[in-house]
Amino acid sequence: MIYGYAGTTLRIDLTDEKIVKEPLKQEWVDGYIGGRGFTAKILFDENPPEVDPYEGDNIFIIAMGPLSGHLLPASGKTHFCTKSPATGGYGDSNMGGHFGVNMKYAGYDVMILKGKAKQQSYIFIEDDNVEIRPAQQYWGKGSTQVEEELKKELGEDFQILTIGPAGENLVKFACISHDFGRQAGRIGIGAVLGSKNIKAIAVKGTKSIPVFDPAGLLQKGKETYAACRAKPGFTAWTPQGTAGITDWCNNVGALPTRNFKTSYCDYADKINGQAILKELKITDKGCFACPIPCGKYGFAKTKLGNAYVEGPEYETLSLLGSNCEVKDIHEIAYLNYICDELGLDTCSGGAVVSFALECYEKGLISKEDMGMDVKFGDLESIVHILKIITERKGIGNALADGVKAAAEVVGNDSDKFAIHVKGLEWTGYESRNAPGMMLGYMTADIGAHHGRCWVLGNDVAGSADAGNVTDLITSEQNTTTLSKAKHEHVVPIVLKSQHTRPAFDILGTCRLQYMEIGLETDYYEDLFYTITGKKIKWDELLKLSEKIWTLNRMYNFREISDFGRKYDYPPARFYEEPIPDGPNKGHFIALDVIEQMLDEYYSARGWDNNGYPTEETLINFGLA
């Protein structure tokens, strides 16, 4: 028994239909703690070098952390990992909801899938009972529909994760859906499940997780909830959730608009958090044990149809909204629903659609290839593009591989406005006036994702438009005041963020209690002790986070033959094209500044000029 952990790794070989349960490795617990730590270690050690992401040998991992499932705020974060079909490198994605905790209550901290099922299947788990069951009746159906049908078949206590048709058709930004609106969206995680012929996983757990000091946890857990309630952000941030940042992003000129052509729009007030509350919301929808539910579940009405949908949250608002020039909150929510049903990541989905629309507008994609006349802001056009991507029809076949691959097919310098890093599409923070944020996107292990680093508040602090960012984002305090677009001194801030945010992925909890309402890290140290019986200091956790960062860098070098510095650049639009309008008109980050930031970043990390960790760095982290 290991306090805090369920204690077992579940391995399922889908090809041989072999199910093996083995004790959770003490080496993983001692060296990597949980969640992202487990997945990074397991992927590096167990995945065959240079495996094709869609080959059966590419493993698919689900991992929880030691704090997952316990009495503390938002302890339901579930971590997924595989070799990414989008980037060819390390890939992970996570989600909240109730799936992972049930996996842990069923007895498993880690689940590892390998091979490919002989027929279309789903995995059934009820405590010790694990089965691979046929799923032909579910294949081809939408994510929410399958979740609803499986709950009817198995019982509402089962927690379900599903892929949509996009995952079945190996779209490289296919997501995993759960709980009628939660997604592990990024890196094509859903497509890898599809490549294994797995439509869904259903789990119900009824076991207890051993706790070192139950009385201590009861006291500390309650104290932590009370501390959350006492934070000003508890009442200020929660009502709108992530969507509450929309106006602020627009005001500081960071709202992706028209395929990242610009960073400001004049209709943000129509697509912001207030619009969601006024037009859509039915209920707040929280993840497991979360006191600050960011999910806003609502009902959208459009000319193409009506839909119940969770969201849109900020990333979806920006990428399917302003970035595609959709100006109606109902239409954005409806597009959110379409993506959820098809099983498409709304971040990459929005970025790929906006890329396609710009290509079409410039005459680089024909009407014949597109299948209809399309334009920015048109609901029917966007739904059409999402569908041809999912079905891999016409130009949809190229778009289904993401903007990097699609730009190679389209040609004509379209790569300059294919907004991605390493093959993963950029998310909702336009960064031509935000050098720290830009560097964070450039260097994230999975590609252009904000989950690894968010320092926009620091970048724009001091600008007249920054306003009350410290009220919105209470952590990563703006202790350093940088003037507009000043790139000096951003590296330490970026590093701190890149170690802090993933630390929560190691523990198996959501980071938003810390990030958005400012819950102190002391609480996590104390909770870790009452749950596991082991003491850990936050700085030690950050050190482990840094080690994992280095390990994932090594994985990318191992898997991608020409990996290195050239994979860390933003798209040319961001260093060649000044922002045409809005508060940051004229701003961009020139290539020489990009180079300088990379030099400083590599040096601070102990990497060489090509971004390869030096021998000394590897020895320092025990990775040599």
Place this chain on the structure above:
Amino acid sequence: MTLRFENETCSGCKACQLVCTLHNFKEINPSKAMLNVHGRFPAPGKYHVDVCNQCGECAEACPAEAIKFKDGTYIIDYDICIECLICVDACPTNVMKVNKEDNTPYKCNNCRQCVEICPRDALIFEQKGA
């Protein structure tokens, strides 16, 4: 005094179930909790929590008269309980639970931990019939 559920604010987080079992059984195991959280999705998109409102149906159904009302709470006297589990079927809100290990029934004891922890004020302890 009894528990009441307010569905306008519940966000389905299940912190109530966590604290219920940690306080009463010293265990982390929401499936054993003495209240049930249901999500009703995709439609109508609302949560519901089954709670014990001390209605007394269990006591009325008990053939051994093992469930007694004391200080506002129905309490099972395990010296008298014959483990027939008729009370489980009688409970209108499905919160008379069964201990898998010894097949005995158990129920909400009005400890109020769920009310204390609920971050949404969706569980309220109030005068019966208020």
